[in-house]
Amino acid sequence: MVLSTAAISQQLIPIVGPEQVLLLSEASLLSAPEQILDQGALPTYIVYPRTQAELAAVMAVAHQQRWRLLVCGHASKLHWGGLTQQIDLVVCTQGLQRVVAHATGDLTVTVEAGLSLATLQAKLAPFRQHVALDPAYAETATLGGLIATRDGGSLRHRYGSLRDMCIGITFIRADGQSTKAGGRVVKNVAGYDLMKLMTGAFGTLGVIAEVTLRLYPLPEVSQTVVIGGTEADITALTRILLKSTLTPMAVDLLSAAAIPSSTVEGELALAVRFQSVEESVVAQCDRMLKLAQGCSSCTLSGDLDTDFWQQLTQQFWQVPQPSALVCKFGVLPAQSTQFLAQFDRYCQQQQITGWGRIYAGSGTGVLRLEQEGIGKNPSPGVEWIRELRSHCQNAHGFLTVLDAPPVLKRSLDVWGYPGNALASMKQLKQQFDPHNILNPDRFVGGI
Missing domain, CATH: 3.30.70.2190 (Alpha-Beta Plaits)
Incomplete structure (x- = not known):
C-alpha cells in the first residue's frame, strides 16, 4: 500500500503539521533507497515528529491503519541489516533532540533519541564529561540509532558495551503506547531490563524515544x-x-x-x-x-x-559503495590473531582488497572487502561470505553482513544466525509488534 495524499492530510498532518510531512523524493535523508528496500513501490512520504507525544500519535495511527514503517534517525546505518519490503511510510526521529536532564554529579544524561552523538559530546565537553563511544559515522549517528544497532567501537575494551551504558529507556510501542524501563540513576534494579532487549534490535520491537546514559570524565x-x-x-x-x-x-x-x-x-x-x-x-x-x-x-x-x-x-566506515561489503564478526579472543592472519591470506588468494580489525578484549570486529563487479555479479561475494563465516563458526564465533550491494544481500542470509533462540525472538516480536509494522525484515530470521 502506498499512502495517498488524502490519507496523509486526514491523519498525519493534524498531528505534526504540514511542514513536518514531506514527499520522500524531496527529502535528502534517503539518497539511495534501493540500498534499503527490496520489493514494492517506494514509500511516498516521510514524517518528522518533533515531540514524543507526536511520535506516539503517529505510531497509533500507523498501528490502526496497519502501515508498515521504516524508522530512522539520520539514516547513517539504514543500509545495515536485511532489506525491508513494502514500506508505507518513513518515520524520522531526528526532530527529538532535547537534553532532558544532565546530572553532572551522578555522571548520567537523559536525552531524546534523535540527538546526534556528536552534538551530545559537544554539549558535555564544557563539563569535562563524555559518552564513551567511538562508533561508525560518529558525526551523524543518533543516540537512538546507536542503541538500535548496538554500535559501540574500540572504547568498549575499557567502558563496556552500549548495553552497559544505557541505564534507562523510553520507547513507543507499535500500538503508540509509551513504555519506560530503568531510570536515571546508575544503581537501579527496578522492573524488566528492557534496555538490553531494545539494544541491537534494529528498531523491530519499538521506536526509541529517550535514553539515559552513563557518562565518564574526559581524560586529560x-x-x-x-x-x-x-x-x-x-x-x-x-x-x-x-x-x-x-x-x-x-x-x-x-x-x-x-x-x-x-x-x-x-x-x-x-x-x-x-x-x-x-x-x-x-x-x-x-x-x-x-x-x-x-x-x-x-x-x-x-x-x-x-x-x-x-x-x-x-577506513572501514565509508559511504556505501557497489564494490564493497562490510561484515561484523566475532571469534574467541584467543583465536583473534590467527583469524586475522587467515583473513589476510584468504584475501591474497582471492585477489580481494580486504581490511580486518578486532577488538582484542572481546574478539569482535569488522571486516571490509572490496572488488569491482560484486554489485552486478554477487556470486564471488556470496562465496567469500560462506568461507569467512565458516572460519568464524569454526572459531566458535559468528559473521553478519552489515553493508553490501542489494543484489548480494538478496543472494544470502545476511545474519547467518546458527543459534537456537530464533523461536524466542519471533515470540518477542509477536508480543511487541503483532502486525509486523516496525522495520519489517530487517532483523534475524526476517523479523
Whole structure:
C-alpha cells in the first residue's frame, strides 16, 4: 500500500503539521533507497515528529491503519541489516533532540533519541564529561540509532558495551503506547531490563524515544602505542598485555592492509590506546614499548593520536559503495590473531582488497572487502561470505553482513544466525509488534 495524499492530510498532518510531512523524493535523508528496500513501490512520504507525544500519535495511527514503517534517525546505518519490503511510510526521529536532564554529579544524561552523538559530546565537553563511544559515522549517528544497532567501537575494551551504558529507556510501542524501563540513576534494579532487549534490535520491537546514559570524565591525555610484527609476535604480545596490570582504553588488532600508513609495518599490528592523567599515560606507554622490544613500534600523541583513530574508523566506515561489503564478526579472543592472519591470506588468494580489525578484549570486529563487479555479479561475494563465516563458526564465533550491494544481500542470509533462540525472538516480536509494522525484515530470521 502506498499512502495517498488524502490519507496523509486526514491523519498525519493534524498531528505534526504540514511542514513536518514531506514527499520522500524531496527529502535528502534517503539518497539511495534501493540500498534499503527490496520489493514494492517506494514509500511516498516521510514524517518528522518533533515531540514524543507526536511520535506516539503517529505510531497509533500507523498501528490502526496497519502501515508498515521504516524508522530512522539520520539514516547513517539504514543500509545495515536485511532489506525491508513494502514500506508505507518513513518515520524520522531526528526532530527529538532535547537534553532532558544532565546530572553532572551522578555522571548520567537523559536525552531524546534523535540527538546526534556528536552534538551530545559537544554539549558535555564544557563539563569535562563524555559518552564513551567511538562508533561508525560518529558525526551523524543518533543516540537512538546507536542503541538500535548496538554500535559501540574500540572504547568498549575499557567502558563496556552500549548495553552497559544505557541505564534507562523510553520507547513507543507499535500500538503508540509509551513504555519506560530503568531510570536515571546508575544503581537501579527496578522492573524488566528492557534496555538490553531494545539494544541491537534494529528498531523491530519499538521506536526509541529517550535514553539515559552513563557518562565518564574526559581524560586529560591520550596516547597510542602501535606495534607491528609477525603473527606469533602479536599473538604473544596481546596475551601478555591482556593479562598485565596495564589499563588501556582500547586494544585493537589490525590486519596488514588496515595498518595506517606512516606508523609501523608487519603481518599484523596491535594498537593500544592509553587515556588518563599525563604521568599514568607516559608510564604505561613506556611499559608497553618495553614489552614490544624487537617489534616495529611507534607512539602517537596529540593530534597524531586523534588522527590515527579517526583514519582507522573512516577506513572501514565509508559511504556505501557497489564494490564493497562490510561484515561484523566475532571469534574467541584467543583465536583473534590467527583469524586475522587467515583473513589476510584468504584475501591474497582471492585477489580481494580486504581490511580486518578486532577488538582484542572481546574478539569482535569488522571486516571490509572490496572488488569491482560484486554489485552486478554477487556470486564471488556470496562465496567469500560462506568461507569467512565458516572460519568464524569454526572459531566458535559468528559473521553478519552489515553493508553490501542489494543484489548480494538478496543472494544470502545476511545474519547467518546458527543459534537456537530464533523461536524466542519471533515470540518477542509477536508480543511487541503483532502486525509486523516496525522495520519489517530487517532483523534475524526476517523479523
